[in-house]
Amino acid sequence: MRPKRVRLIYNPSSGREEMKKRLPDVLARLERGGLEVSAHATIGEGDATLAAATAIEREFDYIIAAGGDGTLYEVINGMAEKEYRPPLGLLPVGTTNDFARALGIPRNWEQACDIILKQHARPIDVGRVNQKYFINIAGGGSMTELTYEVPSKLKTVLGQLAYYMKGIEKLPRLKPIELYVKTPELELHEEVMLFLIANSNSVAGFEKLSPDASLDDGLFELFLLKRCSLADFIRVVTLVLRGEHMDDPHLMHIRTSQVEITSPDYVQLNLDGEFGGTLPGVFTVLPKHLQILVDPTGQSSYR
């Protein structure tokens, strides 16, 4: 049997620029494990999307996304509309790797390579809104613009700290948005601070946001944080960090396969930490649309 052909798409600027030094070691480990690997270094915004689409046209057996959530977002956007969608491996070397965390893929590059080498694919749901795709989370409103406002250089230097600094700077500017929300089950009109549509249970380090979220149940977890004071906002975020938010009256939780959200306000969308256009949007789950290479034993974890 011929070896599987793999396209490794890596972002040399991700995280602390780990792939720059690790590339030869990663290639050697994957090759020793029986894969035939070629690599594409991304050069800037949108390049990982093009590289993934090209890899599919060239009929690679697997694609590997090496980077953070931003790189993964670009890669899945190059794959999601294609008919042939090869299984996707992850090397989580970014500053934020929420999706790898949700799937228990280790940050350690050797362990992550070894999981890819097991070639065990797990189907997972993908979200679509306005011809863009997300794998982890979509959101809008206060605080949700933060992740893509932190420039990549700043992130590399400061790592996770950059997010918190930006967050503190932004807090006094909290402002509610008016939303019309329509699902197959219900319709509502509400002033909210933010909305989040989660596919996985791991959001920007808030692992306890939706503990019951399943990656392959064909459903989103929609959260609406109702209009509230700054003090309540901070209180609810603290409850979310502790996983004690589910009964809070400020937070609405709806499980659905499709949701249409419109607003008279200008609301930017955050898709997996990247800017994803503006409302209105129809958010749809594409059940088990992509296959991700994961640990078959389910015992590995993101450390």
Ligand SMILES: Nc1ncnc2c1ncn2[C@@H]1O[C@H](COP(=O)(O)OP(=O)(O)OP(=O)(O)O)[C@@H](O)[C@H]1O
């Ligand atoms: N060669 C490059 N130099 C600088 N930026 C790049 C390069 N290639 C891709 N990018 C950009 O890097 C961003 C994605 O970064 P990625 O997520 O992989 O790393 P990160 O440091 O973890 O950031 P985050 O976790 O916030 O997404 C994308 O916006 C992409 O356009």
